[in-house]
Amino acid sequence: MPKDAITTRAADYNQWYLDIVREADLAEVAEVVRGCIVVKATGWAIWELMQRELDDRIKATGHANVQFPLLVPKSFIMKEADHVEGFAPEVAEVTRAGGEELTEPYVIRPTSETIIGYFYSRWIRSYRDLPLLYNQWCNVMRWELRTRPFLRTAEFWWQEGHTAHANEADAEAETLKILHEVYADFVEEVMAVPVIRGLKTEKEKFPGALRSYCIEAMMQDGRALQSGTSHNLGQNFAKAFDITYTDQNNTVQHCWTTSWGVSTRLIGALIMTHSDDEGLVLPPRLAPIQVVVVPIYKNDTERTTVMAAVETLTASWKGRLRFRVDDRDNLSPGYKFNEWEIKGVPLRVEVGPKDVAKGSVALARRDIPGREGKRFVPQAGLTAHLLELLAEMQTALFQRALAFRAERSAHVSTYDELRQQVERGFAWAYWDGTVEDEKRIQDETRATIRCIPLDQPSEVGRCVYTGRETSQMVVFSRAY
């Protein structure tokens, strides 16, 4: 394998990203299906680990999993005005089946608010049926014009939660609970990716929502990646689909609904937050293989001794560590070192004849690439040491990402400063402009308001664009 298989970030950030996806064997562009990818074994293993962590949190907050159909009657999509406008351009339709034209075409779900709304209207009768708290794990399709593996593909995999509540306060509480207890908690604790929790502006909110909340992360090129959204849909979908209930006073009321989702895009966020020019870097909690063992030997005698030592060493790992012993006989150790580095395995243990003699192993950590991250440690107490190191790396990656974001963030008070700051990262600014102002800024700077952070300053300042006095602080950035 050529040494220059991965373009450096400095040379071409986009190409670097594509190289990582390919070299780490996460996914492949499915050339025969426009805009789609094949998620390969390693990529899917990461997604499964993500799913498990998210699913635990979704259930811990009282939700149950269900599955709705892939196909949605086209008329359903048309029922909520803003929703139609938002999604119409990117839906794929099924117009023929069973060898005949369908009387009503189906769309392949771009999201399931409408079909779920239809069924909720049949299921909900009384306030006693509320709240209704369901989630589904599925694939969806949006016919995107420009696609990139994980970040934007025509088909992607996600979870979409859909809940119905008796009143606005309950729906709002649900929306925020998901944002904090499920999404932000998962992304920061498990992915080691720091996020800003915020509210979307009118311009950026979900089509059909009353309010959209989001978590925004900063990638290593300073651009923002929306990593999760949670929407308070108000009564918009309830009205479009007649989702009503009878309250304690025997009055018929429209429900308040929410929807929220995170997708395989998170894998893109993971790559672009932690990885380096050597390859993928995975936080230990999401690494399908946390420790790889590379045995080193020159002949069969050495092989036997070394493999016996490896067997003893790893005996207590089962169930405590996700590990693999790389006993492939046709590749040199050096090749394996590089391969596992490219694939982002957090820790590598090398066991050779000298180690067997000295009771040591060589231990390399991925967040410090090359020989620098390598040291010799005693075999005694190795398991505990590995577990400690994994925990330490998890924290170190988060801290490193946090420091990077801080370094690339700045408060700006003039439009000129804003223009300059969005070239390198997040620009925090007081804001009291209109949707039109926001569009104009996007035209001029290619940056948008990523969110209105939930933590707002107590002081007032002057709007970076209009100069009006305001207490509202927003974050501008270029985004994926």
Add this chain to the structure above:
RNA sequence: CGGGGCGUGGCUCAGCCCGGUAGAGCACCGCGUUUGGGACGCGGGGGUCGUGGGUUCAAAUCCCUCCGCCCCGACCA
């Protein structure tokens, strides 16, 4: 969807301008020597040159169609 670039063994590409026997490196298979940071020798297998059409005695090469990919913009989880 606009502008630009590109489709040739699995991968990266040469060949195309100027039509005439499909090539290289890496990867793969076999044997042997190797193995603590991307090993080496010898032998071997593998390509309807993206698709469809046209021109020609003859097309990877020239012309048209469609499909796909990459980059830059506009739109989006």
